[in-house]
Amino acid sequence: MSSATANPPPQPAARLHWAIIATLVLTTVAAYWNSLAVPFFFDDKPAILHNPTIRQLWPLTAVLNPPQDGSSVTGRPLLNLSLAINYALGGTEPRGYHIFNLLIHALAGLTLYGVVRRTLLLPALRDHFGHAARLVAFTIAALWVLHPLQTESVTNVIQRTESLVGLFYLLTFYCFVRGLDSSRPRLWLTLCVISSLAGMATKEVMVTAPVLILLFDRALVAGTLAAAWRLRRSWYLGLAASWLLLIGLLIQTGGTRGEGAGLGLGATPWDYLLTQCRAIVLYLKLSFWPHPLVMDYGTDLVGGPAEVWWQGILLVALAGLTVIAWRRWPKAGFVGAAFFVILSPSSSVVPLVSQTIAEHRMYLPLAAVIVAVVLLLHQRMGRTAVIVLLCAAPVLGTLTHLRNRDYRSELALWTDTAAKVPANARAQINLAEILIKEGRPTEALVAAENAVRLRPNYPEAQNNLAIALIQTGRPQAALTAARRAVELKPDYAGAHSSLGIVLAQLGRLPEAIQHFEAALRLAPGSGEAPGLHYNLANALLKSGRFTEAIGHYRTALQHDPGLAEAHFNLAHALGMSGRYPEAEAELETTLQIDPHHARARAILETLRAGPR
Structure with missing residues (x-):
């Protein structure tokens, strides 16, 4: 037998399949290559630099019990484990963490491609999309992985929680779709439940996956909820069982995420819901016109319905259309339902007061928007429309690459954020802090004064103001700001340190010594301790x-x-x-x-x- 007969050449479909996979991976890497040099910043620091539980991989029970301090890893053991793996491989060198994030995003894009392609080949959609399933799925996946709205979830290391749960969410769907016509349904059921469990251990948004899969089944496979339950009861019982893990994690963290999420944290469900009217419309706008992109929108809440009346009307209309579509054209209605269902944990009535608006929350919902646009245009204009949309992917990739430049340093990022959202006190606080570290006290003073004007009761704002005033030679004004910072937060070591410095400058040494000693008592092992001792x-x-x-x-x-x-x-x-x-x-x-x-x-x- 000849070698040609023994090893037949790959079929064109197989070659195309691997070409698509290679293209998705290579374009994703190209778009995010400059993110590998981005330093740690913002929430990365408490979750990575100040997280003792990632310092060793064994015992595993310690790694899977992240700090209960309200940081991004609290209640998310699998996220913590991923950081521990990074630490074991490269310590606190950011590049390895970015490579891991890039790998997750590329895998999520490939999984989305698989989910969409196999969904379009289901009997309910095959007649309309089967001939173009591969091209349509590739277009959707390419637009999704290269869209600049995804940069926060990929370039910001700790937002791995969003991309990683997105990967597990998509894997759960992929396993479900594969199991529909597989000769080994139990294997895919097992993998489906494992993926769901992994997602529950990564981020709370995974709670919606079992519900969305049931809606998917009803809209595209079974025809009714009762039929879906009757045909695949074991699947839904297994998926529902994964909720028990999430419930246990929520109980462990007290039902909140420290000072960041939950009821009774200073924001009412109504105020937060109104704010989400603004947020969701903004997310939709950024899906179509991704500018300006902002890393941190701050913590502001909408003051009342009058501020978001048109956004509220628009969302009610979109939700109403989704309900109508669900009843009359469930295949189309499912896409709208997916958008709202995935967003519901973060963008409804449970306040997330640490960030009332955040672009990373669109990581998965963006897929629903892109699916809706691509399928609608394909239905109206055919293959040509899909090819035109595919040509937009390099443009999106270029915009992503350019957006990553804003992350090149903490100073660049906070300068960009403060310029785009001047009313964001947290951005002004962080900008002032970075400028102080960079030895630019005059500019730091401007940012610190802006922060105090916006949030006079923020101790961090008052402390930065005190430091900037000290460095610009105004000790009396610095004394007032430092005292105010200590009054606002008596256990704030940094404020005691600043007060000690200005008192020493004024020659009031006994008082200065008292505050330096207080700072050391409050933060004996912090990174600031050497300076305090000095x-x-x-x-x-x-x-x-x-x-x-x-x-x-x-x-x-x-x-x-x-x-x-x-x-x-x-x-x-x-x-x-x-x-x-x-x-x-x-x-x-x-x-x-x-x-x-x-x-x-x-x-x-x-x-x-x-x-x-």
């Missing part, structure tokens, strides 16, 4: 408490041995304590770090020349 040591040195100052200088230098001024001041304290050999050694270290330190050189020469 500032406390300086105040103790000026107060003549040399022995105590020496101890705090040494603690500060354990964390940052390259701080020349700390070595110099330690030498001063040692010299004042009569410990001259140790003082000489510290002066020598000072000069090794900073050879141009004139005072250290002069004192060292004096010590070496004079009597002891």
Whole structure:
């Protein structure tokens, strides 16, 4: 038998199938390649940098029990496990986390392609779309993976929670569709339930998956809910059982997400529902015209129905059309139902007060919008319309690549956010904080003043204002802001530190020492602790408490041995304590770090020349 007979060439359909897979993966990588250099920011920091449960993969029970601090990993054990895997592979280097996110997004796009293609080949749709199922599914998946509205879910590391639950949601659907005509339905049932369980352990929006699959069955397969239940009761019992995991996780977290989500957190369901009228219409607008894109819209709520009257009318009309379509044309009605059902956990009446509007919530609902547009145009205009839409994919990919540039640094991102939403106090607070770290106090002062104007009762805003005023040489004004920050939040270590600094500048050393000590008590192991030890040591040195100052200088230098001024001041304290050999050694270290330190050189020469 010839080799040609033994290994027949792949069929054109198979070649096309693999070409589509390769194209989806490569275009996704191209669009998001520049996201690999994006640093950690915002919610990444508490969930990754300050999360002790991801530091080791074993015991697994520890990894699957994330901190109950209201951060993005709270109540989401599988998300926490994914971060622990990243940490095991590359520590806190952001690139590995971005590669993981990119992989998830590409897999989700491939799964969406599979779900749509197999759905279009179902008996209910085969006559209309079967001949073009592959092209239509490819177009939908390409538009979805390359759409710039997805950037927050992919480029923002911790929004992996959105893309990962999206992947499990789509896998659950894929397994269900595969099981409809498979000779091994139990295998696909098992995989379907496993995917649902994984989604429940990733994010709460997965709660809607079993419901949406039942609606899918009714609209496209069984014809009625009763028939769907009768034909696939075991499937729905298995999917419903996955809710038990989510219920357990919600009980574990007290039914809320720390200070971020739930009832009784300062926002009424009515106010939040009104705000979601604005949010959902914005999401729809961004689906068709993705500009401007904003990483953080803040925490503002709508003041009343008058502010969103037209958005409310539009959404009621869309919901009404969905209901009518569901009754008369259930195949079309399902797409509208999918949009509203997937959004319902985050965009209805349960307040998510930490972010009242967030683009990442459109990660999966965007698929419903794209499916509706592509199928409608295909019905009206045929294959030509689909090809034209497919040509829009490179444009969307380019816009995604350009949007990722806004994430290139924390300063660039918060500058962009504050410019697009000037009334967002959190953006102004973060911008001020970054500008302070960048050594740009004058610009930081502007952002800090904006934040205080917007939210005078935010302790972080007052503290940033105090620091900016200190750095621009206005200690009296800084004193007022720092005191206000401490009044607003007495357990705020950063505010006590700022108050200590300004009191020390004003020569009120006993009070300064008290606040530095309070800051250390409140945050003994924080990243700010070395600076607190250094500032406390300086105040103790000026107060003549040399022995105590020496101890705090040494603690500060354990964390940052390259701080020349700390070595110099330690030498001063040692010299004042009569410990001259140790003082000489510290002066020598000072000069090794900073050879141009004139005072250290002069004192060292004096010590070496004079009597002891």
